[in-house]
Amino acid sequence: MNDGMINQVVIVGGGTAGWLTAAKLAKYLSSNKSESVQVTLVESPDIPTVGVGEGTWPTMRKTLADLDIAEHDFINYCNASFKQATKFVNWRTPAQNGQDSVYYHLFSSIVNADEFNLSPYWSLSDKQIDYANFASPQAVICEGGFAPKTIANRGYDGLLNYAYHLDAGKFADFLKKISCERFGVKHLAANVISTNLNASGEISSIETKELGRIEGDFFVDCTGTRCLLLGEALGIEFTPINDILFTDNAIAMQVPYQNEDDAISSSTISTAHAAGWTWDIGLSNRRGTGYVYCSDFVSHDQAEQTLRDYIGPQAEQLSARRIKIASGYRKKFWEKNCVAIGMSAAFVEPLEASAIFLIEASANMLCELFPRNKKQLGAVEKKFNDSFEYRWKRTIDFIKLHYFLSHRKEDFWLENKSASSVPDSLLEQLDNWKYRPVSRYDFQNTFEPFIQDSYQYVLHGMGYVQELGYNASTFNQHHTVESILKKNEKLKQHLQNNLPTNRELLTKVKAFGFQKI
Amino acid sequence: MANFQPLNKNQHQALKIESDPSYAHSAQSHIIPVSVFELPQVQAEYPIAFIKDAETGRFHLVALLGLRPQENLFHKKGGWNSLFIPQYLLNFPFVLSPSADQPDNFVVGINLDSNLVSETKGEALFSNDGEQTPYLTKVTENLLRAHSQLDATQNFIQTMIDKSLLSSQSLTIKPKNNEEFNVTGLYTIDESLFNELNDSDHLEIKNKGFLTAIYSCLFSTQRIAKLVNLTNSK
Numbered sequence: 001m002n003d004g005m006i007n008q009v010v011i012v013g014g015g016t017a018g019w020l021t022a023a024k025l026a027k028y029l030s031s032n033k034s035e036s037v038q039v040t041l042v043e044s045p046d047i048p049t050v051g052v053g054e055g056t057w058p059t060m061r062k063t064l065a066d067l068d069i070a071e072h073d074f075i076n077y078c079n080a081s082f083k084q085a086t087k088f089v090n091w092r093t094p095a096q097n098g099q100d101s102v103y104y105h106l107f108s109s110i111v112n113a114d115e116f117n118l119s120p121y122w123s124l125s126d127k128q129i130d131y132a133n134f135a136s137p138q139a140v141i142c143e144g145g146f147a148p149k150t151i152a153n154r155g156y157d158g159l160l161n162y163a164y165h166l167d168a169g170k171f172a173d174f175l176k177k178i179s180c181e182r183f184g185v186k187h188l189a190a191n192v193i194s195t196n197l198n199a200s201g202e203i204s205s206i207e208t209k210e211l212g213r214i215e216g217d218f219f220v221d222c223t224g225t226r227c228l229l230l231g232e233a234l235g236i237e238f239t240p241i242n243d244i245l246f247t248d249n250a251i252a253m254q255v256p257y258q259n260e261d262d263a264i265s266s267s268t269i270s271t272a273h274a275a276g277w278t279w280d281i282g283l284s285n286r287r288g289t290g291y292v293y294c295s296d297f298v299s300h301d302q303a304e305q306t307l308r309d310y311i312g313p314q315a316e317q318l319s320a321r322r323i324k325i326a327s328g329y330r331k332k333f334w335e336k337n338c339v340a341i342g343m344s345a346a347f348v349e350p351l352e353a354s355a356i357f358l359i360e361a362s363a364n365m366l367c368e369l370f371p372r373n374k375k376q377l378g379a380v381e382k383k384f385n386d387s388f389e390y391r392w393k394r395t396i397d398f399i400k401l402h403y404f405l406s407h408r409k410e411d412f413w414l415e416n417k418s419a420s421s422v423p424d425s426l427l428e429q430l431d432n433w434k435y436r437p438v439s440r441y442d443f444q445n446t447f448e449p450f451i452q453d454s455y456q457y458v459l460h461g462m463g464y465v466q467e468l469g470y471n472a473s474t475f476n477q478h479h480t481v482e483s484i485l486k487k488n489e490k491l492k493q494h495l496q497n498n499l500p501t502n503r504e505l506l507t508k509v510k511a512f513g514f515q516k517i
Numbered sequence: 518m519a520n521f522q523p524l525n526k527n528q529h530q531a532l533k534i535e536s537d538p539s540y541a542h543s544a545q546s547h548i549i550p551v552s553v554f555e556l557p558q559v560q561a562e563y564p565i566a567f568i569k570d571a572e573t574g575r576f577h578l579v580a581l582l583g584l585r586p587q588e589n590l591f592h593k594k595g596g597w598n599s600l601f602i603p604q605y606l607l608n609f610p611f612v613l614s615p616s617a618d619q620p621d622n623f624v625v626g627i628n629l630d631s632n633l634v635s636e637t638k639g640e641a642l643f644s645n646d647g648e649q650t651p652y653l654t655k656v657t658e659n660l661l662r663a664h665s666q667l668d669a670t671q672n673f674i675q676t677m678i679d680k681s682l683l684s685s686q687s688l689t690i691k692p693k694n695n696e697e698f699n700v701t702g703l704y705t706i707d708e709s710l711f712n713e714l715n716d717s718d719h720l721e722i723k724n725k726g727f728l729t730a731i732y733s734c735l736f737s738t739q740r741i742a743k744l745v746n747l748t749n750s751k
Contacts, residue, residue, distance in 0.1 A: 151574035512573040517683050517704065 002375040004445075006217040006337075007037055012192060012206060012229060013222030016045035016053055016168055016356060017342025019175035021220055021363040022185045023067055027368035032184030037372070041179070041429075042206065042214060045189040049172060050224065050343065052325065054281045054288050055083060055268050055353035056163045058107055061156045063360050069178065071155035073515035075506070077174045079285045080166040084108070086352065087144045087267040090464050091277070093407045103455060103461025104139045104267065106133040107161035108148075109486040114440040116486065117424075120475045123437070123466045130260045131460035137491040138439070144496060145263045147408075147505035155514040156440040159495060165281045165288075166266065188214065195233035202337040203229060218371070221340040225347065230330060230340040240328040244400055244421055246297075247276050247349045248411065250323045251304050252290035255311055264502040270351060273306050274298060278351065282330040284506045291326070292349050297412040312487055325349065329392045334384040337377060339366060346392050349400060354449065361447065362388065392451045397426040398450045404430075405462035405463075433459065435467060520630040523610055526647050529627070534652075535639035540606045542631065544592045547583035549605045552666035553673040556733035562599040563591075564744065565737040567674065567683055567704040576683075576704070578673045580743060584690055585701050590747035598747065603661050610634060613660040623664065625657055673727055680718050682706050682731075688741065693749045706734045 009025065011018050018041055026032070026039040030239070064074055074080060085106045092101040113119065122134045132139040138160050141148070148162035179185035190208035198204040206213040206229075221229035230236045244247065257264075269280040276293030291307040298306070300322060308315040329346030333339060341362040348354060365387060369380045398421065403416035415421070429442065438455050459466075468475070522528075543549060548568060551559050559565055563580035570577060580603055582589045591598040610631035616622040627634065640652040649657075677683050684707040691697040711731060714722070722728065 150571070152569040152571055153574075456679060508573065515569065515574055515576065515678065517678060517681070517685070 006372055008216045009037055009039045009218045009220065010206065010214060010216030011039065011041040011220040013224060013342075013344070014041060014176065015049035015172050015222060015224065015342065016175075017331075017344070018043065018220075018222035019179060020063070020356075020359050021341050021366070023175045023179040023183060024063070024360075024363040024367055025220075025370070026179055026183035026185045026203070027067055028418075036418060037185070037370070037374070039179075039184070040186040040216070041176075041190060041215070042188045042190055042192065042208065042211075044191045044425060045210075049169060053168050053350060053353075053355045054165055054283070055279075055350070055356070056166065057353060057357040057360075058161050058163045059357055059360055060163055065156045067178065068182070070513065070516065072509050074174065075164075075284075075509050078164075078166040078170040078284045081161045081264050081282055081506055082266055083165050083268060083283050084138055084148050084160060085267040086507070087142065087265075087269045088402070088458075088461060089271040091270070091272045091402060091406055091408075094272075103130060103457070105132075105139040105457040105461065106136045106142070107163065108130055108138045109136045109453050110165060110491065111484055112385055114443075116117075116477075116480065116484070117437055117452075117456075118481065119456045119460065120437040120466075120468050121477075121481045122379045122460065123468050124472055124475060132457060133455070135488075135493055137488055138374075140492050141495055141499065142265075142267045145266060145501045145503075146496065147266065147500040147502045148499070150498065150500060151508040151512060151514070153507060153514070154517055159499065162266075165283055167288075176311075178219060181452070182347045190214070191359050192228055195229055197233065200336075201234075202510075203233060210353050212453060217337065217374070219338040220366070221338055222342050223260070224325065224343045227330070227340060227344040229338050230333070230335055230344060232298070234335045236332050236335050236336060236340075238333055239325075240326065241348070241396055242327060244396060244423060245327045245349055245403075246294040246416065246421075247292045247327070248325060249295050249300065249303065250290050250292045250325055250349075251300070251307055251320050252288070252323065253307060253311065253315065253320045254320050255287040255289055255314060255318065257286065258314065261503065264506065266502045268353065271310065272408060272413075274410045275303070277351065278307060278310050282502075284503075292351075294412055297415075309498045316348060318441060319391070324382050327396075329389075332381075332385050333362075333388045335382040336381070337374070339384065341366070345388070347413060348392075348395055351399050352395075352450070352454075354399075357417045357449070358391065358395070361391065361449075384498075392446060393423070393449060393474055394422070395447075396448050397423055397429075398454070400426055401455075401458055404463070405464050407463070430464075433466060435462070436471075437466070437468065469472055519628050521614070522627050523614070523616070523624045523626050524642070524653075525641050526649075530643045530647060531585070532642050533635055533637065534610070534640040534642065535635065535658040536634045537633055538596050539594060540597060540604040541592065542609050543582065543606055544589050544635045545587045547586055547588050548577075548579040548581055548749075549603060550577055551580045551605065551670075552663065553578065553602050553670040553727070553730050554666050555603055556730045556737075557612060558601045559603060560737035562601045562740065562743075563603075563737065565705075565734045566686075567677070568702055569629065569704075575624070576678065578670055578674055581703075581740075584688075584744055585698065589751070590744055604659060608656070608659055608663060608728070611656050611660055613664050623661075623724040625653075625660060672725070673730055675732075676722065676725060676727060677706060679713055680722065682710050682714075684710065690745055690748070692745065695748075700716070705738060706731055708735055711735070 022041045029037040029038045047457045085104045089100050118135045134465045148160040149158040150406040190210040192206050194207045196205045205213045271278045274299035278291045281288045317327045327348050333345045371377050559580050567576045582591050610628040613623045613625045614626045616624045642653045683704045686703045688700040
């Protein structure tokens with residue numbers, strides 16, 4: 001420590017952010033060897049985790065595989081299920097004559113858009129089928145409740161790309177067990193009272209009620225929105241973005257399945273309502289639902305009623321939990337010898353399940369650029385802050401895109417289209433895409449959070465009008481398109497005939513597990 | 518097709534079992550399960566592979582009788598294209614299954630729908646006074662032997678998985694006068710992975726008595742050529 005080495009990392013706060021960071025860092029740095037960096041996680045025994053982040057991205061498969069976790073152990077412990085898409089209901093327009101407007105943001109495309117872009121060919125077609133079905137076999141698979149793989153596929157392999165729905169509380173527990181038993185993380189239960197800084201303004205230790213002073217060379221702030229270290233102790237301010245994303249409350253309800261064989265959805269179902277949207281996430285043992293809304297446009301009671309109406313008669317016996325949310329991000333995520341990961345760093349409404357993904361991404365960057373020597377701190381700080389400011393801004397743009405393209409007419413939705421609420425970066429992109437297809441050159445950053453395919457599913461799903469007809473002769477690869485579309489139709493048939501339902505597969509995973517080969 | 522009933526001397530006293538040197542019941546099977554103890558003999562005649570059960574994802578140890586589903590290249594009219602017959606074929610139409618009232622006990626079952634079963638032709642199961650014939654005693658012994666080898670076979674498979682010795686194979690077969698086709702879904706022991714095994718794992722495998730089985734699997738890949746020849750001569 002005296003010679004400037006970083007040997008002791010203290011992570012403050014458990015939850016998904018704390019334990020995922022602890023597991024990744026300790027595994028990466030070989031913390032179970034005494035000569036390596038030691039990782040300690042201090043968790044308050046009194047503060048419950050928020051625990052409503054229940055959707056991941058496909059990156060979670062690599063995260064778990066890298067931690068040497070068997071996929072079935074994770075699935076069974078965390079009541080996880082397979083997620084292949086977000087299904088957007090009534091985002092484009094409200095239901096008309098009982099008919100929902102629906103589109104899918106899928107994880108798999110028949111061909112990656114950066115290799116060959118089908119999008120302009122769909123835009124110029126008669127649009128007999130929607131874009132998701134044009135460009136991927138996965139929409140029919142989601143609609144049919146099928147899983148992305150069979151029991152004969154090995155762990156983490158899929159016939160289609162997939163992520164997970166999971167029980168966030170169980171997931172933190174699962175990672176805690178693995179971090180402590182396998183990777184040498186020390187777990188301390190204590191409440192933080194204050195933070196001590198040294199002469200150069202770095203954090204030197206935290207004071208806890210139960211265990212007194214805990215010293216460290218490097219601190220990870222996973223204290224959630226309280227942001228005890230980066231915010232309170234180091235004074236890094238919070239930049240609210242409620243002028244862009246208006247939702248400020250969520251009300252959540254857990255809904256049991258009524259029958260043992262009820263279908264488990266392979267998509268997160270996101271349904272738009274008058275002043276926000278509901279999530280509906282099918283785990284193996286229950287559904288997690290919630291309404292994210294803006295309290296300027298609807299009362300809390302009305303919001304709860306919206307959620308109850310969405311769930312139906314079943315909601316009568318269920319209790320709801322309200323959570324205040326504040327979208328925004330810290331002016332810096334890394335300051336001196338402290339980095340914030342999770343809700344302490346930033347929060348945006350969970351529309352595209354970016355929260356856990358950005359925790360993974362933050363922990364990955366921290367691992368690979370870990371400053372073993374304090375001399376490296378300044379350079380890593382800058383790199384990390386630049387990278388994550390970019391990623392959070394792009395995430396905000398992408399979420400805003402969903403609102404901005406909606407044709408809904410309620411006040412909340414109209415307000416979302418007001419020019420002052422839309423980031424210039426988003427308007428600029430949309431201007432470009434009016435007259436040309438989305439391009440891989442629009443996504444030049446290696447760590448772009450949302451890729452070209454994602455944008456195209458949302459743009460086309462929301463009915464964004466592209467004028468490409470004047471330039472139709474440019475899009476002349478008709479033979480290639482024809483053969484891709486043929487392949488897509490064939491694959492749809494094959495997958496529908498061979499894939500089990502999500503529930504069938506989860507039952508088999510419990511009984512047999514996946515093979516590692 | 519299959520109507521397995523527990524053998525009962527009152528009901529089944531008159532039954533006789535014919536032997537069929539062409540093992541016609543396997544005519545549609547391109548794989549059959551084999552035991553780890555049979556591998557030295559199996560490898561001389563059949564390719565050995567590990568395949569995944571589509572229902573459970575778990576591995577079975579099998580001999581290949583054909584290269585395509587429902588293709589049995591060994592079955593022929595009145596005979597079989599090999600001198601060694603795996604016990605799975607020999608035991609037909611009998612099975613050993615847990616008794617209905619005492620699941621820990623096993624009873625001999627018989628497929629009454631098999632056309633090898635009649636009251637007129639073949640070996641009797643019971644004598645006129647209701648005693649087991651030496652034939653049935655032999656059948657029972659064979660079934661018990663096969664059953665006693667299941668755990669060892671499972672242990673062999675699990676050891677190969679745990680030591681990461683299996684790799685997935687896909688073959689492209691080009692028959693002489695026919696279109697080429699792909700064989701997928703086969704896993705075999707990877708010779709280079711086996712050779713790279715560290716000393717302690719190698720010793721562990723030796724002490725479990727699996728070296729002969731591993732070499733049998735490795736040698737058996739030579740029998741693919743035999744199957745291709747049989748395909749060509751069809």
